[in-house]
Amino acid sequence: xxxxxxxxxxxxxxxxxxxxxxxxxxxxxxxxxxxxxxxxxxxxxxxxxxxxxxxxxxxxxxxxxxxxxxxxxxxxxxxxxxxxxxxxxxxxxxxxxxxxxxxxx
Amino acid sequence: xxxxxxxxxxxxxxxxxxxxxxxxxxxxxxxxxxxxxxxxxxxxxxxxxxxxxxxxxxxxxxxxxxxxxxxxxxxxxxxxxxxxxxxxxxxxxxxxxxxxxxxxx
DNA sequence: AAACCTTATCGTATATTTACGATAAGCGAT
DNA sequence: ATCGCTTATCGTAAATATACGATAAGGTTT
Numbered sequence: 699x700x701x702x703x704x705x706x707x708x709x710x711x712x713x714x715x716x717x718x719x720x721x722x723x724x725x726x727x728x729x730x731x732x733x734x735x736x737x738x739x740x741x742x743x744x745x746x747x748x749x750x751x752x753x754x755x756x757x758x759x760x761x762x763x764x765x766x767x768x769x770x771x772x773x774x775x776x777x778x779x780x781x782x783x784x785x786x787x788x789x790x791x792x793x794x795x796x797x798x799x800x801x802x803x
Numbered sequence: 804x805x806x807x808x809x810x811x812x813x814x815x816x817x818x819x820x821x822x823x824x825x826x827x828x829x830x831x832x833x834x835x836x837x838x839x840x841x842x843x844x845x846x847x848x849x850x851x852x853x854x855x856x857x858x859x860x861x862x863x864x865x866x867x868x869x870x871x872x873x874x875x876x877x878x879x880x881x882x883x884x885x886x887x888x889x890x891x892x893x894x895x896x897x898x899x900x901x902x903x904x905x906x907x908x
Numbered sequence: 909a910a911a912c913c914t915t916a917t918c919g920t921a922t923a924t925t926t927a928c929g930a931t932a933a934g935c936g937a938t
Numbered sequence: 939a940t941c942g943c944t945t946a947t948c949g950t951a952a953a954t955a956t957a958c959g960a961t962a963a964g965g966t967t968t
Contacts, residue, residue: 706854707829711836718826723956724812727819727901734905741915749811754957756916761955775914775965783906790902796832797895800839801888828926846945856928861946863926880935880944 714796717789720765725750725758733768733781741770741777765789819901822894825870830855830863838873838886846875846882870894 704712720726725748732747733739745755759779762768766785770777809817825831830853837852838844850860864884867873871890875882 704829707833711829711832714832715827715829718823721823721898722820722827724809724816724820725956727816728812730905731816742913745915750956751958752915753917753959757956760916770915772965775912777915781905786902786906790899790906793826793902794895794899797891797898800835800886801891801895830926847943850945855926857945858929858947859927865946866925875945877935880942882945 710792710796714793717765717793720761720767723758723761725755726762729755729758729762730767730781733779738778738780740773741779744779815897815901819898822870822898825866825872828863828866830860831867834860834863834867835872835886838884843883843885845878846884849884 728748729744732744736743741756741759744759745752748755750758759768759770763770766782767789768779769782770779772778833853834849837849841848846861846864849864850857853860855863864873864875868875871887872894873884874887875884877883
């Protein structure tokens with residue numbers, strides 16, 4: 699974009715769109731699914747299951763971390779990723795609330 | 804991006820992320836809100852309520868039309884936009900279903 | 909410490925997104 | 939037909955996003 703117009707919109711509008719942005723790539727949807735199935739997951743295992751290079755997966759993980767959907771903890775030489783259910787729940791509720799508010803009159 | 808990797812992901816992963824992409828800008832969240840309040844809305848009225856130039860608003864409307872969240876009908880010289888509740892409902896349900904599937908074990 | 913494994917970051921290329929002014933395209937009224 | 943109004947599209951600039959190989963950074967093991 700040219701210049702960010704974040705300040706022209708409300709906090710809620712920015713929050714909803716920011717969560718949506720984190721969900722706006724199929725790779726990130728797939729990563730969230732993988733983490734949901736395994737509960738805890740070594741970074742390397744995620745990379746193995748993804749059709750993308752390690753560096754690219756790392757970038758997607760960073761974006762998911764940015765909004766707080768996942769957390770990573772150092773486990774020796776590896777990193778153990780897991781979902782942050784409280785943030786995911788908040789996002790789920792607020793997105794749902796928003797969509798309901800525009801659908802139901 | 805370099806090369807699109809859409810074919811490497813499932814139809815559902817692509818669908819969810821595509822809906823999320825449409826919601827990934829505060830301007831588009833605001834446009835949906837405006838349309839929800841007014842039910843029907845002339846394009847010009849939307850432009851007047853947005854902190855962006857007419858050409859930019861038109862681009863955002865195009866993205867919302869692309870995924871089917873809104874429809875536009877020609878009304879003489881103007882264009883009347885409205886929400887497509889069936890598509891919005893489908894998106895709401897599928898996004899909610901997805902988030903529930905990763906939150907609830 | 910050296911070799912090894914794991915993952916983040918850097919550098920880079922390309923595509924896409926966002927934003928805007930200017931213009932075109934379509935309709936209504938004069 | 940021309941003028942005025944409305945909105946999409948074009949052209950363009952700048953920012954972001956996506957992808958990958960290469961490298962760095964940090965821990966383990968030998």
